[in-house]
Amino acid sequence: MPDESQTRLALLDAAEALFARQGFAATTIKAIGAEAGVNPALLYYYFPDKERLYHAVLERRLGTFARRMATELPAGLPPLEAIERILRGYAAMMHGAPQMPRLLARELADHEAAHALPVIRELAAGLFRRICDLIRAGQRIRQIRDDLDPRFTAISLVSQMAWFFVAQPAVSRLLGYEGTVPPTQVERYTDHAVAFTLAALAPARSRPAARHTRHPTRS
Amino acid sequence: MPDESQTRLALLDAAEALFARQGFAATTIKAIGAEAGVNPALLYYYFPDKERLYHAVLERRLGTFARRMATELPAGLPPLEAIERILRGYAAMMHGAPQMPRLLARELADHEAAHALPVIRELAAGLFRRICDLIRAGQRIRQIRDDLDPRFTAISLVSQMAWFFVAQPAVSRLLGYEGTVPPTQVERYTDHAVAFTLAALAPARSRPAARHTRHPTRS
């Protein structure tokens, strides 16, 4: 649907930016209009209300996201490589939709909120299950240490990317920048996260049964 | 300052819960009153306005937090052990202040928002710097792989704890629970995060010297 109204797009872009920065409740219609350089009332010409504008913002990107997931994660991929691609895929959203990671993260954080979108829940659940399966597959072929709980491990992976983007303003300050983190640093962090994760997943290098006195989780 | 008015406390508790769940903007004075089982107007007897109630909510906990940091992180601690304590300390906030991790996380995510509290920035910056220093110290004595960027690594560590709590409702669903994650699972996840992190930090196994003996819980 090439619904190419300029103002419609301007509104979507502005809303995307503001919702990502401030969240849904803190963002006013007037602010969206101002950010878009457009009369605020036009919002109601193109969208039924604020909430459905929010949904439109999310849905506009979900297609691309799902498509990318499908093409970049063909079925037969080795688990470790698939995991790496998922991490990089999350960061890659930044190009072309820089606000999206933060917005998605917010969506998960405000999961209970009235404006939350069911599609996102399902998408998150699907991705989560997929990562869990990849980890189990990796454990089966001894490429991932088998004392890791797949579900918890999946959370560890996602966290590293998600938090980096939600906490963007704080993170950027901590890294010594004003405003947003420059793209080169995003890439460097992504490389780091991949390396960090792969190191954590790697099985202990000695005999498999030699020492598992590692850690007090008695099961 | 044993300012022990019951209603004041009720208001603080209610506000803490709601701000953590919904964020500042989405939380109304009336909702706080209802949650506290108290007349909403009383808010203005005990606090100047909504924003300063929010600050009071944060400040009430910061003392405990800082004190715990100081006592549980004496200066001479080995880097890896100090790092473990930081991770566990974050999770331990849950007891006695279950909403706090999520609230702090929100504070960092909404850093730009008008209501953000400077103290929190400094606290976060201090903690960040401290973790970075610990990592550098660990690298110097060859207990942490030296190809890791200390700043990025610090983010990886914090992320795992922070995101688990911000995304609480989503995470809980993904783990198969309704509502909140049960405390036992929080503990198990914390154990996981510690193990995951230590595995990622461990230097490549070429040097035998790196095999230091750690006892996460000496039983």
Place this chain on the structure above:
DNA sequence: GTCTATAGCGGGATAGAC
């Protein structure tokens, strides 16, 4: 399609009785 004006409502905050 875009704009102005405004309705209508809900939010934060205050006055003052008790």
Place this chain on the structure above:
DNA sequence: GTCTATCCCGCTATAGAC
């Protein structure tokens, strides 16, 4: 200290001119 009533403002959303 607590409660009722209410003010005022800003926000969402609509009506209707152009």
